[in-house]
Amino acid sequence: MSSRFDQVPDRRNTHSYKWDQSEKLFGNPDILPLWVADMDFESPPAIKKAIEGRAAQGIYGYTVMPDEAWDAITNWFTRRHQWPIQKSWLSTVTGVVTALSLAVELFTEPGGAVILQSPVYYPFYDVIKMNGRQVAANPLLHHNGRYEMDYAHLEKLMQDGAKLLLLCSPHNPGGRVWEREELVKLGELCRKYGVIIVSDEIHADMAYPGHKHIPIASISPELAEITVTTIAPTKTFNLPGLPAAYMVTPNPELKRKIDYRIKALSLHMTGFFSPDMILAAYNESEAWLDELLVYLKGNLEFAVDYLNRELPAVKPMVPESTYLLWVDCRGLGLDVTGLKELMYHKAQVAFNEGSTYGPEGKGFLRINLACSRSTLQEGLARFVKAASALAGSKTE
Ligand SMILES: Cc1ncc(COP(=O)(O)O)c(C=O)c1O
Structure with missing residues (x-):
């Protein structure tokens, strides 16, 4: 068929x-x-229809997210990923890479080391280097046809002073869906050395049957406290030409810094199509x-x-x-x-x-x-x- x-x-x-x-x-x-x-x-189809309807309005003015659209996001992550996020944890940004760049700028010092696990989606390098920080690479281990994390080397990078880790979860490229034990072990190291986790979870919805994406911040309140997660509907529903991404953290101190910087850059306005697109995506698709x-x-x-x-x-x-x-x-x-x-x-x-x-x-x-x-x-x-x-x- x-x-x-x-x-x-x-x-x-x-x-x-x-x-x-x-x-x-x-x-x-x-x-x-x-x-x-x-x-x-x-x-x-529901998204195409919603966008066509919105485009037909003809006046493309400043836009606000209604409560139902926020609910659509939080309900999706609760339902699909058993991660009950709250609206007050979310900050609007234009894209996930923008969010990663903001986090690097906000939570590390110029010249500071930022961990990534290579090979990795190439903008991870850009957001570190182009913000004047150093890449601290923790190359993934190629074991039995899949990538695994090298915890010993990770700990060494943290002992050497890295204070932020860019996690790609699920991982691009290589497609690993990190398992709970792997994330717990990673989280324990980050907590031990005071490292903030910035978890790019744009591929969260794309796990194949037999694999379950676990948002690292959903594992425990202690891990949620040190994590900023980036989420977006754009990979899942093929909308990358339209701006819509969110930074998520329950930590009020991290959130306050994020929101202040987003405001300073005037990145906080929601895209014209976002509310209708979000509602159609998360509620109907x-x-x-x-x-x-x-x-x-x-x-x-x-x-x-x-x-x-x-x-x-x-x-x-x-x-x-x-x-x-x-x-x-x-x-x-x-x-x-x-x-x-x-x-x-x-x-x-x-x-x-x-x-x-x-x-x-x-x-x-x-x-x-x-x-x-x-x-x-x-x-x-x-x-x-x-x-x-x-x-x-x-x-x-
Ligand atoms: C891991 C990862 N993060 C972010 C992005 C892009 O996000 P955005 O277009 O929202 O900046 C991609 C796109 O391929 C990706 O694979």
């Missing part, structure tokens, strides 16, 4: 960051783009999300099977959440330039090149699975064909 997600929308000439920049970024207009993390799927997750799981299984069968030199890391597939391509024996050449010119496909996620990502590629199965199939086929030709030419 065909699914609504099987449709192949034409996103060219829509000012799409992913579809309309191939010539500029990769020097090849014919590329099939499976990189930046938005989905080639229409948002849920849950069934759509469950359907999406089934489709994505199908894409994931398809991609992993295909790569294992057709190109055994590469090793996909099966994600527990996110629609991103992190593939170890070191078996192809190419350096960064070689991998780019293979993707952009030989295969005519664009995945994310791994070294942008940190040195540990060298030799890896990240594939965006959030497209129709036929598009995914085409992208993988292009890559496998070009990579196989390369391997053939090496042995000739």
Whole structure:
């Protein structure tokens, strides 16, 4: 039976960051783009309808979030993640990366060390470095085909003075859904050394069956007290072009500093579409999300099977959440330039090149699975064909 997600929308000439920049970024207009993390799927019908209705009003004035919209957010996290957040813990920001940057600026000193666990979503580096702080990298350990945290090295970084940790939960790339014991252990270290946790949970809703995302702040009041969590509906419902993200903390001291800085930068106004979008997303689109997750799981299984069968030199890391597939391509024996050449010119496909996620990502590629199965199939086929030709030419 065909699914609504099987449709192949034409996103060219829509000012799409992913579809309309191939010539500029990769020097090849014919590329099939499976990189930046938005989905080639229409948002849920309820959201489209709400946004169309709002757009039709014609007056695009300053906007306020009604109580029902705040309730929609808090109810969602209570229902879906067993994390009973309160409206008074939330601060509005335009995006999650903005929130991470604000937290780094607010809770560390210039020149101070900020921990991240690499490889990681590349803006984590930017928000540390571009705020004049030092990256304290705790490289993830690659164990049994998945990433795990290196607690001994983490403790060393904290002993050396790092006072803030940027947690990516679920993790991008690699797709780990951190388990309770892992988060508890991490939290104990942070409490011992007075480290604030800034937990980016934008991928919270994307966990696959069999995996349960646990908001680190939901584990105990003691952990909630030292944590600022960033949440957003934008990954879940494919709305990243519209500003909507929230910083969450029950700690009044942290919250006061956050709100003051947000006000100073005048980032506090809510987006024009946000209230209607939030209501339609969190109150009316849950069934759509469950359907999406089934489709994505199908894409994931398809991609992993295909790569294992057709190109055994590469090793996909099966994600527990996110629609991103992190593939170890070191078996192809190419350096960064070689991998780019293979993707952009030989295969005519664009995945994310791994070294942008940190040195540990060298030799890896990240594939965006959030497209129709036929598009995914085409992208993988292009890559496998070009990579196989390369391997053939090496042995000739
Ligand atoms: C871990 C993570 N954080 C944040 C973002 C982007 O958030 P925003 O667009 O709200 O800044 C992404 C997008 O891919 C992401 O993967």
